[in-house]
Amino acid sequence: MTTSVTLGGHEAIGGEPTAQAGSLADRVAELEGANENLCRALEHSRDIGVAMGVLMSSRQVSRDEAFDLLREASMRTNRKLHLLVLDVIKTGVLPR
Numbered sequence: 001m002t003t004s005v006t007l008g009g010h011e012a013i014g015g016e017p018t019a020q021a022g023s024l025a026d027r028v029a030e031l032e033g034a035n036e037n038l039c040r041a042l043e044h045s046r047d048i049g050v051a052m053g054v055l056m057s058s059r060q061v062s063r064d065e066a067f068d069l070l071r072e073a074s075m076r077t078n079r080k081l082h083l084l085v086l087d088v089i090k091t092g093v094l095p096r
Contacts, residue, residue, distance in 0.1 A: 051085035
């Protein structure tokens with residue numbers, strides 16, 4: 001006996017998704033991953049903005065200069081920018 005179900009508007013036979021349904025499931029997984037990445041990027045962007053504000057206030061520099069300081073410190077210390085800014089937020093000091 002063959003059963004058929006519908007998955008995302010695409011019929012699957014015998015409980016096995018058709019190629020279209022499988023493709024749809026792959027696309028959903030891809031979009032969920034992209035959504036997670038965008039949420040993480042937004043969070044990192046906010047942290048970078050806070051760290052820039054700390055440097056702008058403490059060093060009396062412009063927004064562009066603050067970002068350049070963060071970027072240069074990231075390269076100099078061989079640390080990812082988003083991890084370095086967390087230290088700046090926590091300590092108020094740019095790593096040497």
